[in-house]
Every structure is written in structure tokens, then in C-alpha cells.
Amino acid sequence: MSDVKIKRKSWLWNLVPLTGRNRFSSTIGSTIYLTPKRYDDYHSDSPSVRTQGLVIHETVHVRQYQAEKLLFGLKYALSRKARLNYEIEAYAAQIKFSIQHHPDRKEKYIRQKAKVLSSTRYLLFMDYESVHQKLTAKVDEIT
Ligand SMILES: [Zn+2]
Incomplete structure (x- = not known):
């Protein structure tokens, strides 16, 4: 670090x-x-x-x-797709860390972050369900 x-x-x-x-x-x-x-x-x-x-x-x-x-x-x-992938990677790592401390909150964290990612904040214009699915897959891949 x-x-x-x-x-x-x-x-x-x-x-x-x-x-x-x-x-x-x-x-x-x-x-x-x-x-x-x-x-x-x-x-x-x-x-x-x-x-x-x-x-x-x-x-x-x-x-x-x-x-x-x-x-x-x-x-x-410039690229929505690239931005999404960068953020999915970052949020998945964040969730992986958080569930080591609160294993019962996995679904809650994923829902929370999928909500933020599909909000206007990141200008991804992606629906919540698709983001949720992608984030879940990434979390499962690294945990
Ligand atoms: Zn980020």
C-alpha cells in the first residue's frame, strides 16, 4: 500500500x-x-x-x-461500459471485505451498491436488475 x-x-x-x-x-x-x-x-x-x-x-x-x-x-x-466494469470491480472488492466482518449482510450490501451504481451518480444508465446481477456475479467470482 x-x-x-x-x-x-x-x-x-x-x-x-x-x-x-x-x-x-x-x-x-x-x-x-x-x-x-x-x-x-x-x-x-x-x-x-x-x-x-x-x-x-x-x-x-x-x-x-x-x-x-x-x-x-x-x-x-468516456466509456460507460468501461466505467461500469471499473466500478463493479471496486464495489465487489469492497463488499468482499465488508462481508468478512458481516457475513449476514451480503445481499444487503449488494442491493445497496447496485442501487448507487444504477443511480444518476455514475451516469451508467443501466437498470437496477442488470447491475445487481453483474455485481452478484463479480462478488461470487472473488469470494
Ligand atoms: Zn468507484
Whole structure:
């Protein structure tokens, strides 16, 4: 993990549209920018499963970037199919981690993340059922 940097989002992030300082964490290249709340929790004595899972999600994006460099950003921004696959990989890793702590919540996590992925946030324009199916398949593949 030494090639992954984790930083606290500064006030400057308030100037960036769509992602704010306090709403979402963001990853640029090999640097993960956590919201102040997540950052403080991550560096506390007992970070929550949710925060650790989020860092795992963002770390997958760092690995995707490191594997493809500039191409990753281009494909993520320009191709819905590529963006979906990058996010499915990241959410599946996040769910895999989370169910190690809460095995009874697998279906709940998958539903939750499928809902987010099929929302307007990711501009995937994919229906919930298809995303749910794809995410379930990926989780089953890696667990
Ligand atoms: Zn993501």
C-alpha cells in the first residue's frame, strides 16, 4: 500500500463540481482523497468497516490507474461500459471485505451498491436488475 497515498480533502474541494468536500471521497492517480469525516475515522484507533471498505474500493481504482495510467482516466470518463466494469470491480472488492466482518449482510450490501451504481451518480444508465446481477456475479467470482 506504500504506493497509495491517502489525504484529507481540503476546502479547495468545495470548488469542484459534483464531488464536494464532505460528500464523496475521490481518487486521482495514486492518491485517495477522503472526506474529513472518513479521513479522521480511518486514522482513528478503530476505523469502521465502512471506512475501511471505502478505502479498499478506492484502492482498486488506484490499481486500475496504475495498470493503465492515462488510459484509465479516459476510458472511465468516456466509456460507460468501461466505467461500469471499473466500478463493479471496486464495489465487489469492497463488499468482499465488508462481508468478512458481516457475513449476514451480503445481499444487503449488494442491493445497496447496485442501487448507487444504477443511480444518476455514475451516469451508467443501466437498470437496477442488470447491475445487481453483474455485481452478484463479480462478488461470487472473488469470494
Ligand atoms: Zn468507484
